[in-house]
Amino acid sequence: xxxFELNKIVAAFLIALLAAMVFSMIGDSIVAPVKRLTKNVxxxxxxxxxxxxxxxxxxxxxxxxxxxxxxxxxxxERVFKKCVQCHSLEKGKHGIxxxxxxxxxxxxxxxxxxxxxxxxxxxxxxxxxxETINQFIYKPRTFARGTKMTFIGIxxxxxxxxxxxxxxxxxx
Numbered sequence: 615x616x617x618f619e620l621n622k623i624v625a626a627f628l629i630a631l632l633a634a635m636v637f638s639m640i641g642d643s644i645v646a647p648v649k650r651l652t653k654n655v656x657x658x659x660x661x662x663x664x665x666x667x668x669x670x671x672x673x674x675x676x677x678x679x680x681x682x683x684x685x686x687x688x689x690x691e692r693v694f695k696k697c698v699q700c701h702s703l704e705k706g707k708h709g710i711x712x713x714x715x716x717x718x719x720x721x722x723x724x725x726x727x728x729x730x731x732x733x734x735x736x737x738x739x740x741x742x743x744x745e746t747i748n749q750f751i752y753k754p755r756t757f758a759r760g761t762k763m764t765f766i767g768i769x770x771x772x773x774x775x776x777x778x779x780x781x782x783x784x785x786x
Contacts, residue, residue: 678748681775690780693773696765703784711763717742718782733760744778751777 700711707713712728723730723738737758740746750757751774753767768774 675749675752676771678744678771678775678778681771682744682779685772685775685779687776687779687783689773690776690778691784693768693777694780696768697777700763700765703781714781715784717747718778719743722746731758731760731762733758744782747778747781748774 697711697714700709701714702709703715704713705715706727707715708725708728712725712730720742721738722740722742723734742750751765751768754761754763754765755767768777
């Protein structure tokens, strides 16, 4: 390779760098950022008077008893299929979770042949009634912080009422 060929290669490389620099400057002038950040963060002011934002406030659960009057047991059976992965409705037959046979009216964490989490054992002074089950299946980890139950919960009030009606019919 002679000197002329080498000059052409170096010139092509320099022209490509020059073109990239010119196009970058043109692009920056066309699409200029509104404000350049001096740090890699954007500080958003938060009002001091509100401890929780509207997005993080916990939904206040309405009583489930009025919805139980018009609960659909067949829909409850369909929704309960989410629970069957871990729970059984057979007496004494546990899965990953305890058997739910006869759960309505039973003391929380009362089955001696199942190893409950300490979070549920702390609630053993209470019983599983419709309202307690409603709170638990809405958000299990909120009801009993530290529970082994990984289920995220059922958001719909009517679906929770349907499941509770199905539990009442199936196991009691």
